[in-house]
Amino acid sequence: MPANIPAANASAGDHLLCLYLTMARIRAFENAAEEASRGSVAAFGATTDAAALVRGPLHLSTGQEAVAAGVCANLARGDYLTSTHRGHGHTLAKGADTTAMMCELFGRSSGTNKGKGGSMHIADFAVGMLGANGVVAAGIPIAVGAAHSAKIRGSDAIVACFFGDGAINRGPFLEGLNWAKIFELPLLFVCEDNRYSATTATDAMTAGDGAAERARGIGLAARSVDGNDVLAVDAAARELTMRIRSGAGPQFLHALTYRVKGHVSVDAAAYRDRGEVETALESDPLKLARERLRALGVAAARIAQVDAQAQAEIEAALAAAGAAPPPEPVEAYTDVQDTGAGQWR
């Protein structure tokens, strides 16, 4: 499916509706994935159920959809993106196929990764989505390399690099920003700040005034934005990507949002105040967008239609994934390496 890039001449309502569809699709996708993952993994005291269709740790971006939608609306198909363990939203927003993604989560050979990656490694290189990553901050140097490569090859592709608020305390954050700046690479850093790193409130673990200030300390221009307001994210990303495309070098976007769910699907997040979550839900990005759409005069029925379209896509994806066959065991030995691959013990 094509990424939802609003047409340049779209009305304000159509523009937002286009972004809203991306968010609705992510929300529906993750709700379905969560449902299919019950009992998927042992952690946080949960026990596993071998029957779970979606296996392993499942990190949901519920409540953070506006960041993915707003940023990716400003990326062309040929642009690149690197992501985190919480990457469904980025992948969908970059235009990956919903069915192929659901097949991947179900561990099918028709999945984006042929069943080899699952949620934590979701990727669709065909749309420039170079991969989720199970290692915090590990996508940063890869994004730097992709941007350096574009520069060397004289390509006009730019790169968007998503990471969490917890990732700014790992070394590659410093190294990657420094590198991007000295080589003036076409790279948009996006800190998707959902205020938590697993069970830990990130604030207490972070010295200084946060991601944007830290980026400035390394010489990058940085902007902060309300990450639940998809139009604000979109506008900021538009400005920053335009700067990058005009050769201004790397830019930094700090998007403040909130992790509505637990760290992984089995995490009840008992370590935080329920009230905090309820307050956060009041600024749910889909809810905000719907209010804005109504204010822009978009009919409730058109919004409902978009919701239904997203839901239908996911139902179709679920059906296809449920019916698709798992990889043959022999596929475990492919794509390891050409020289000296696989089978040898």
Place this chain on the structure above:
Amino acid sequence: MPANIPAANASAGDHLLCLYLTMARIRAFENAAEEASRGSVAAFGATTDAAALVRGPLHLSTGQEAVAAGVCANLARGDYLTSTHRGHGHTLAKGADTTAMMCELFGRSSGTNKGKGGSMHIADFAVGMLGANGVVAAGIPIAVGAAHSAKIRGSDAIVACFFGDGAINRGPFLEGLNWAKIFELPLLFVCEDNRYSATTATDAMTAGDGAAERARGIGLAARSVDGNDVLAVDAAARELTMRIRSGAGPQFLHALTYRVKGHVSVDAAAYRDRGEVETALESDPLKLARERLRALGVAAARIAQVDAQAQAEIEAALAAAGAAPPPEPVEAYTDVQDTGAGQWR
């Protein structure tokens, strides 16, 4: 030998003379080590001479002595220090024994490290000097841990952590500063900026306004100082260590100096302009200090006496090291680990 900590009630001249002795000792020590290391290592096109008394890469801090002397004059024996591959100066300034250090460089069992470490791993735990390090920036997390430990143990020791301008581009720099700040540790970070990282002019590799600005971006208070002016370093370090001792948390000092010699003793530094070096030599820290001493009314003879004292110490160290026996081969198997140590192949 005791560290040269000027007495609180010393006259300005005596105070500076005390710092000058430390610098003279470092200079004399490194000159002697360089002499003894001719042919020590193959790199930069040099071939080795198996007869070299000091083996392996030798990193000299010639021209940077004021940083070590000025900072360490504000450390008590019980305070800790971590260093870099270029650590002779820090170790001497912290009060390590010159003879034991020279023995170490000569690979004798009477060396500070029993001949196991050599120049790159010079250390004297007895005076709180927790080690030079062959890995750039690796001393930073260790210093952080030592400071965290002091805090946990309720000790009043503080820690000084030296690193180069090149090290601020490695991940541990970010991680360590962040950690020190969130736990408000008693830790003085000292960036000893000699403008080079091996053959590379660091400036071109460093985004932003440099070490101090970067530290501020992570929430630390930071000061810059002329690293060739030992009184300026001493004054800055006094202020910062006093703050640390009063519980103000980690502080950052950026000392600007110049690497007069090549990266290692065999490096002729052909990659840089000879004129640059000559200009730098005009602000040699020992030369500056001598001028200041004269201006403070200290007699030339007293200065010469200090120079002679330093030189005599080094001569004695050289003689002792030359005469000391090398470790027995069996010592290769000691201090590996207690459980499952050594000999087993």
Place this chain on the structure above:
Amino acid sequence: MALMSYAQAACLALAEVMRTDGRVVALGEDVGHGGIFGQYRGLRQEFGAARVIDTPISEATIMGAAVGMALTGLRPVVEMRVVDFALCAIDEIVNQAAKNRYMFGGQGRVPLVARLPIGIWSGSAAQHSQSLEAWFAHIPGLVVVAPATAADNYGLLAAAIRCGDPVIFMEHKELWGLQDEVLPQRTAALGKARIARAGSDLTLVTWSSMVHTALSTAGQAMQQGVSVEVIDLRTIWPWDRELVLASAARTGRLLVAHEAVQAAGFGAEVAATVAEELGVPVRRLGAARIPVGYARTLENAARISPQDLLREMTVFVNRGGGRRSMA
């Protein structure tokens, strides 16, 4: 004697040591809330935030800071969650923790325990499933432990904290819930293996989660007339050569099985040693040299199944240790 889980046994060991030794602290991501597997549950409440330290996501500095703590009078227990993330702290483990005592001529010591859980954790794919014990066995200065039971997780963790040198402590991610009887105050000795089942036809050396597969499979082999002696190695370095050599000399055959990739795995060390010392037939069974895939079929291809193990044991004994194909 109490029935408890592998995770609870670790908590108990740590709590007991922390009660009697004020130098012991625990640090890592999310330890304050009990650890995501419950392996630190209750410790923050008992010992406070100064000793059960939540850290930023800074693996290199977690490990490096632990070295600095250990050098200056503390005994840190470091949590890395999975060995895969410890790859972000390898310099600190290998170049700093392991070499410090030696490099500085014994001036300092680094009594730290680094918990680096290993193993396939269902559906977690390539970056959360590795077993890298062979790496650490190769590094002078490190002790390497891989407990298979709750009792050993209790006893060996307590011993590791008291060791005085850096210990790489490798729990298995799929054993956290495993329950068995733990005898408090009984610390196990580092470096001592355990004959988990006696037998006469074949010595099977294994460790960690594979011990359980080995025990159940050995029962089935017995029904086929093959008597297998199962040795739970428990400590990978120093490994209990005496016990293994004595057993292999008795049975005349050695099989080493482990979940880790077979190529350059620790099984090669055991097999090579037995071949060198005794000249008896040896075989290894480890994982294919492939990353762990996500889909169940792929993940299973990266596992050693009970059937694989049973076949290997019976064929080995029946054929008398001859060649096998290079499949």
Place this chain on the structure above:
Amino acid sequence: MALMSYAQAACLALAEVMRTDGRVVALGEDVGHGGIFGQYRGLRQEFGAARVIDTPISEATIMGAAVGMALTGLRPVVEMRVVDFALCAIDEIVNQAAKNRYMFGGQGRVPLVARLPIGIWSGSAAQHSQSLEAWFAHIPGLVVVAPATAADNYGLLAAAIRCGDPVIFMEHKELWGLQDEVLPQRTAALGKARIARAGSDLTLVTWSSMVHTALSTAGQAMQQGVSVEVIDLRTIWPWDRELVLASAARTGRLLVAHEAVQAAGFGAEVAATVAEELGVPVRRLGAARIPVGYARTLENAARISPQDLLREMTVFVNRGGGRRSMA
């Protein structure tokens, strides 16, 4: 045919590939000034700063960026100076470069060459002297190469750059100045060992710098009536099992010698395989499990001397492969 040094041979290979393949770039610290061992000499002048890239001291990002470059159409050659510093980039090698192709189901490939020089470099002590080839052999997705001669450094480096998957290319730090005849345009094949000297009593498998010790020692052994076949493995993974097994089957004895620590070294893999497949007597000679010390006496204790090797060969052949003590 030209006489050149091991370092020059690498320069030549890289220059030739860069001339014909615009996708090839080199990056690392100090490569712009020719590399501190001269292994990049002249390349900046010929190919410019955009393709011979000086980087900050950021090992993790050097390696990670190379992964991103490789995924998007370049073929990076990464300089790490010594394998010891590559420990600051292990996540990027093991979790990213090695697993990328597999984890993402073959969507991308990572054609990079990581130069990680190994070996004792006189007087450089514990943190600049390691030989860690066994680590990388254990990781699915990696090819591991360790050339012993200038000719092979030329031929294998060219082959590694063309490989298409990540190659860990381990030059030896004490071989930079070694000179031999290089035949331009002759790329060596990855995975193929070389019989460096034919013999009939004993197969000696080795690689990297130890090949030279083996060859000179084999000459001495011959004078004592022991005929040694020396195999230079050249590629550690995939290693040339066929050649080694055929030789060991012929000579009836296998000795593996390497500079790396013996415990869990790659020699264990070779010895275990030969023991499994052939049942012939095997032995290993690797370094003691100690860090490399600085003083010459200590450093020598961490080396395999020609005398050690000669003794091992002659005792092995004369005693017929029996036990040895566990000294």
